[in-house]
Amino acid sequence: MPPPVASLATSGLLLLFLVSAVSSSSLPLENGIRVVSAEKRIDLTGSIVKVFVTLKVENAASASDASQVLVAFTPTEVQHLAIVKATRAEGKRKKKAYNPLSVQESDLPTTPNGARLYSVQLSTPLKPGETTTLQVFYVLTHSLDPFPAEISQSESQLVYYRDSAVLLSPYNVLEQVTYIKMPSNRIESFTRVDPTSRAGTELKYGTYNNQMPNTYLPILVHFENNRPFAIVEELVRKVEISHWGNVQITEQYKLKHGGARHKGAFSRLEYQSRQSISGTSSFKNLLARLPPRVHSVYYRDEIGNISSSHLRTDSHKSELEIEPRYPLFGGWHCTFTIGYGLPLQDFLFEADGGRRYINLTFGCPLLDTVVDDLTIKVVLPEGSKNPQPVVPFLAEQHLEVHYEFNPIFMLAEPLMLIFAVFLFFVACIAYLHMDLSIGKTS
Secondary structure (H helix, E strand, C coil): CCCCHHHHHHHHHHHHHHHCCCCHHHCCCCCCEEEEEEEEEEECCCCCEEEEEEEEEEECCCCCCEEEEEEEECHHHHHHEEEEEEEEEECCHHHCEEEEEEEEECCCCCCCCCCEEEEEEEEEEECCCCEEEEEEEEEECCCCEECCCEECCCCCCEEEEEEECCCCCCCCEEEEEEEEECCCCCEEEECCCCCEEEECCEEEEEEEEEECCCCCCEEEEEEECCCCCEEEEEEEEEEEEECCCEEEEEEEEEEEECCCEECCCCCHHHHHHCCCCCCCCCECCEEEEECCCCEEEEEECCCCECCCEEEEECCCCEEEEECCCCCECCCCEEEEEEEEEEEHHHCEEECHHHCEEEEEECCCCECCCEECCEEEEEECCCCCEEEEEECCCCCCCEEEEEEECCHHHHHHHHHHHHHHHHHHHHHHHHHHCCCCCCCCCC
């Protein structure tokens, strides 16, 4: 059982005192950087934690040009870190634009509290005396712990979330505030670090001034979260490319409810009669965002086709709403398969030198789900050679497969079919001219 909130607050104040004594020698290479203001917004309205951090950073007048800004994550956050993105604000007012920046894990040593540093590469160096605004967005998965770990059919789900009231940073932070957004008004408890306030579903920590580098003040929030904790334990996607104009996608899912485990018996009657009360933490449908111009869509499991699905298509997107054969409670599993076809011309391109590449979205089409294990199998046409997969995770979430293909091989399958039919007719003619009767020997 997690420690009481009061003890966490006490230990947090002690930790604040300890890390405040860190000497300036622990600062990174570009020690002219300081954070003038920081705003951290934590979105806990779903099963996936989304964090938005806005940093106004300044380079000291006596320092050299800064080509990077470091952001810090605790070891626990690194284990659950799914994606990190950063942008830089350029221009003023109506002409302001946010340009994407590269984010890489830094090779600098860890900070005294064990934090891992990531480097945000600036497109243009920050000159001495200049300020700039950065926005960092990152996603954490499996970071909400159900408590109690088991609940009955009619109980709501409560979860714990752990973070810091102040921004963990390798730089001095002059002014900082943290906002935490919950999915409902039911907040069982939360760590108070003055100044702390609550307004409806939102908690505010701060404003805190003049924080030393590497300051970390742990907080614990215990709140209600009945959103679907849909986890794809394994997804196997098979992509079959045919140069006759079609791309066939087959996706096999092993899905589970990753929330508090269900205890006791399940009553279908109670679930149907009081859906707003019974089974509030369960889910019974999922939404898949498919490419436009999808066709030949099917949805089935081990038993056969499942009719409880709805497909909505237009020129920009296709949405498939699916419903498993039974609602999923915490700890329950189900397996199913989704298949669909796509027009080849939407995804097949030709690069310089005659090489071809197929460009498909990398990831799971099911919205608001976490994929633990993803396997992609690409089946190329007969006669393809020198395949080369490209997965630019740091740029775009896409999978490109380059390969060489001679159009003459498009005749391979028709010729094989013609040859098979020819052999069949030859066999029929031979059978008709053979005398298989049993006669008497003379």
